[in-house]
Amino acid sequence: EDQVTQSPEALRLQEGESSSLNCSYTVSGLRGLFWYRQDPGKGPEFLFTLYSAGEEKEKERLKATLTKKESFLHITAPKPEDSATYLCAVQRARSNDYKLSFGAGTTVTVRA
């Protein structure tokens, strides 16, 4: 069974204080690893897909990286608007199986 573990559960940062979120995963064949951002009362918003070890993706202050066992989401010089819950999910490389298995998320709070 696929397992996705995110750490830490919560992260409080000062504006401008860079940090990283971890997503450890176990899956029998990875099709893709996904990062989403979720604001309170809203649905998850797609950020990145990573397919293979060594791959990196960037968007504004966010950078996602992937190894064979984990992914990191780096937040550089965060701003208060980066406060959200960040979700990691994996999709198995199996025919006709496209569901996502999610971690419990990391809640990031950025103080001005």
Add this chain to the structure above:
Amino acid sequence: GAGVSQSPSNKVTEKGKDVELRCDPISGHTALYWYRQSLGQGLEFLIYFQGNSAPDKSGLPSDRFSAERTGGSVSTLTIQRTQQEDSAVYLCASSLTGGAGNQPQHFGDGTRLSIL
């Protein structure tokens, strides 16, 4: 707007009643997914539709849960004889096809279901 639309946004009902939750996917998206998000837990897959293929129902927690998708577009998730443990946010997502990661799943804002 152009995103996934879910209704109602909130639903409060008594234990034992049936509820129907609706999802309008993004126009042109052939794949549709239902997930459940309980307080303090990750999203849990429920069911997946792709075009005219038989749905993947492997995530439905009991036979009280069912879903249909009419005309390859709108989907309805039905929960019969609701129980308190059914209280959660029910999220719908759609993707262009049921496939590769360059076709990510886009989520609606969910229906918050509360069972009294």
